[in-house]
Amino acid sequence: MTSRSQSVALKSGAIFGLLLGGCFAGLPILWMLSSSFKDNSEIFAWPPRLVTSTFSFAAYTSVFTDPVKVRFFLNSYFVAVSVTVLTLITAILAAYAFSRYEFRLKGAINVVIVGIQAVPPITLLIPYFGLIVALRLYNSYQGLILTYMVFTLPYAIVMMTGYFNTLPRELDEAARVDGTTSFGALWRILVPISLPGIVSVAVYTFMIAWNEYLFALTLTRTDNMRTVPIGIQLLMGQHSYKWSEMMAMSVLGSIPVLILFVFFQKFFIGGMTAGAVKS
Amino acid sequence: MTATQIPTRAAPTQEAPRRRPLPLRRLVPYGYLSPVIVLMIVLMIVPVVVVIRYSFLDNVIMTPTSSLVGWHNYVTVLGDPLFRTAARNTAVFTSVSVAVHLLLGLAFAMLLNTTLLGQRTKTVFRTIFVMPWLLTVAIIAILWRLLLDPNGVVNYGLQGVGLIDTPVAWFSDLNLALPAVTFVNIWAGYPFFMVSLLAGLQGISADLYEAAAVDGASWLQRFVHVTLPSLRPIIVSMALLDLIWTSQQFPLIWMTTGGGPLDRTEMLSTYTYKLAFSKYEFAWASASAVVLLVLAMVLAVFYVRYQRARD
Incomplete structure (x- = not known):
């Protein structure tokens, strides 16, 4: 084989592989999109079609005009944004301590934070319900937000500490010499130049909070507190499956994370792999 | 998701005329960590301790009084064919x-x-x-x-x-x-x-x-x-x-x-x-949950050791 025909063969092989992978990953999602535009009676039409004669936005309209479902979305947004903001603030403060101070319990707190990430959610769940009720947080936004922070904080702290460690100490020490407080050095010097790191933590945190299922199910009781993942599942539990509506809600429920990913890919992937890749 | 361990950093260079740090100043890092510490103690450490305690008790949650039964719940759960x-x-x-x-x-x-x-x-x-x-x-x-x-x-x-x-x-x-x-x-x-x-x-x-x-x-x-x-x-x-x-x-x-x-x-x-939530056998469920926790912690130890070895 000449090197030219060999490279053509390699290239077509790569394209074939990519297309195969693209079908594996993308077709199910395409089907979700397609089903959301169908009439419920057409969902299992035989033979299946990607676009049917009943193509319409009816499922979306019915989601948007149902105040209960709109509330699921508002709840999800409110909880996810709150978790993101609070996680960022708390993690930045903690990461500052880890990155810029030596203190006696540093190692111990580090171990606890690492360990927490491995604790199975189901292990927490049994005592958690009673605890949340006792704290008067049952069926409230605060309950969900604080719970999600338990899961987002360890990772956020680790990532922010890693980011701060890449910034030279001289930066904030210079500010300290000029008489700035330690908090001032953090807030005015470190935070502004850490924006890329902060963005990747934010995107990741939002994603976890937006997607959480188990605790949202257990810690809320009324529809006005439910989030999107639970809302979709509730549609499934009723007498007949409203597939079109479930798929429309699924599409709408996936959009925020997809948008975040498309816009912040670079930060996202960079942040995600911060610990794995070492030069 | 991969950076699960706080990166260690070389100790800072000592400033030439070494000053004895004031006790108050030593508390500064704990101040920055306090929100995390409070949250993690209340919503993570406490539930983990509680579930471990439940796993050694009888009839927890469902009855107001429960007594210590040692490893009984673990024996029951580990002997359950469904668990296997x-x-x-x-x-x-x-x-x-x-x-x-x-x-x-x-x-x-x-x-x-x-x-x-x-x-x-x-x-x-x-x-x-x-x-x-x-x-x-x-x-x-x-x-x-x-x-x-x-x-x-x-x-x-x-x-x-x-x-x-x-x-x-x-x-x-x-x-x-x-x-x-x-x-x-x-x-x-x-x-x-x-x-x-x-x-x-x-x-x-x-x-x-x-x-x-x-x-x-x-x-x-x-x-x-x-x-x-x-x-x-x-x-x-x-x-x-x-x-x-x-x-x-x-x-x-x-x-x-x-x-x-x-x-x-x-x-x-x-x-x-x-x-737990269908059979209301919270004591057994707690024992099973602790078994899961131990498995996860064993894997976590491997993970941390591996990360340390790489550093």
């Missing part, structure tokens, strides 16, 4: 998922790292490849219930190409339910490996490949002697993390098969959940 089935299912589900996640992730990462194709093509495919991972598990479960329905599109396709004769009810077939949920979990999770391995591949110096090429190494030899050793740290870390998380998988099972048909997809997580 769940452990076996979890082992199969987890090991197959992690292995295939790794293989698919590596294959896709290498495809995306090829120099044969343009950057734009690769960006488009990368976005498509990552998409399953961006979906909420509730959405993944429902989508696959639609796809794998006996009247659904997967059955249609498989009949079309002649792989099956009659439609299959994947999630309720005694022999196919576990492979089906494992498949869905594979679909949902491989991008996690892919993204990290892709970054790893991009970090491998081109010099290494050139040197290998000069030595006349074949593609396979380059893969085995250059690519794999360079990716080894990432592969081991990812695999350990995936083992921890997959063995805890609950929502996907719960929303597709619920552990059924019979006990065929019962996992340790669904088994524990049902003990």
